[in-house]
Amino acid sequence: MINDYYLNIVVMTFLWAALSGAWNLMAGYGGLVSLGHSAFFGIGAYATAVLYTKYGLSPWLGMLAGVGIATVIAVAISWPCFRLRGAFFSLATLVFPIAMEIIANNWTDVTRGSSGIALPFKPGFENFIFSSRWAYLAAAFILMMIVYGITRWIHRGRLGLSLIAVRDDQAAAESMGVSPVKVKLQVTMISAALTAMGGFLYAQYILFLDPPSVFSINVSIQIALLSIIGGLGLPLGPIVGSLLMTPLDGVLSQFLGGGPRLLIYGTVLLVVVLIAPKGVLGTIAQWRRPR
């Protein structure tokens, strides 16, 4: 019998694969290693929750609003950051979720501050709240497949090639007529929109939000970690990473508190980066194609 406990792990596996896949678009293809994706995730989650609980707006419209807001904010904050290269870009992106968390904690009229927002449990298609976890499983799976499809499309298409060219040598790409700012903006908008959609799904599934649970730096780490473990810059990388790590995390969090759990996470991250920097898929591909 498949019970809710296992279903929950599967939903989370798909959701994290989708989030990490969205991150992988920027980091894997564009070399834009964002440490601030929890900002987009949190905006997606908060926008729908606030509009629904405060103004009674349907979550379906709230989702569009959340995606729109996240995309606009992504453009506004990442545009200046494109002037920065490598680790400096990551440093700058680290700042945004921290600022968002402070704002969410203090803008109590809208976000209810640190006490968080509880969404009323009123199951129904129009509310995007379901009594069966199978519905969430389907939604998370669809989101994951959308992200995968977009990644494949970018991977093969003009945008992906331009991004890789800019990542590997910006000056050379520019001299070939690729506009670095344009392609970086495009991928950032796609990535932020998909991440906000993940945030929306998270809010509708968990039905409770508070600033640390969505804006925390740990969310950004987890998003990035899965792609790195699976294989950075590969369409299947985040999915493989999530299949390996999210169930493990589910088991770990049952027996261990936050400290030991994140200790294991950090160690895995460190070991993978040092020993198999191409991730699981990249390393397997390397074995199959010996030089």
Next chain:
Amino acid sequence: MLDILPQLIVSGILIGGVYGLMSIGLTLIFGVLRVVNFAQGEFIMLAMFGSFWMHYLWGIDPYLSALVLAPAIFVLGLLTERIVIQRILHAPHAMQIFATFGLSVVLQNLALTVFGPDYRSVSTPYTSLSYTVGGLSISATALFAFLAALAMAALLIGFLNYTRDGRALRAMVQNRYAASLMGVNTSRLNRIAFGVGVACAAVAGCLLTPMYYTFPTVGVDLIIIAFVVVVLGGMGSVAGAVIGGFIIGITQTLTGFFVSVELKDVIALLLFILILLVRPQGLFGRAGAEEMGTK
């Protein structure tokens, strides 16, 4: 309202000295190794815990514990360089970031597992002592920390300017490749730079212990400030880190008083973005430093 201004500026300068010291280590490591050490805050945290326990168990003064902890963290830095940093020096940016980021997650949660999440503080006879000079109230801990930070910065600048290794380090900051052609043993100096960089963090940690809470994630709060300071001053510039520390310290005390305490970090972060927009290389940095000498 304005008569409090000198007081705020003095407090800002005092705390800015400690910010400067935290940031010197970060800027030195970046300048020499071209790696942004995301785990720098965790070395501060380790020193703070070391200082806390030495005081709690044996009653050793937090300032004195720096004499033990700075060498200990220096050795830990040498080991870290050997095990982690050395392997990623020529790796892509993403791997460099996640190696030091992973290290920071490991150290943070190791502390959380071993010491627990409690906020601890050290109480010394001078904790609440303050001097009054010309109508200005100066907290003793902030004053000591400021003076020690200046002394440490002077020591480091002396080391960089007047010793053989220091000169070699400065050569590496300018151009690693050329320095290696001139016979500089870059792998040895990488290790020294990382060790000295985290030892600076350790001293900063010991200075902060009497006036700040010690807890496992304290490094996250501090590293963000250090990043802002270093980007403001210019990555790789020691003088920039010191002056950047003063500017951020003053900005924080002013916004903390005139705007709101909760928003003082947001203002610092806004300042950070503004600097990146207007002058990405910082006040004393050179343009293109993030890629210089790495290819």
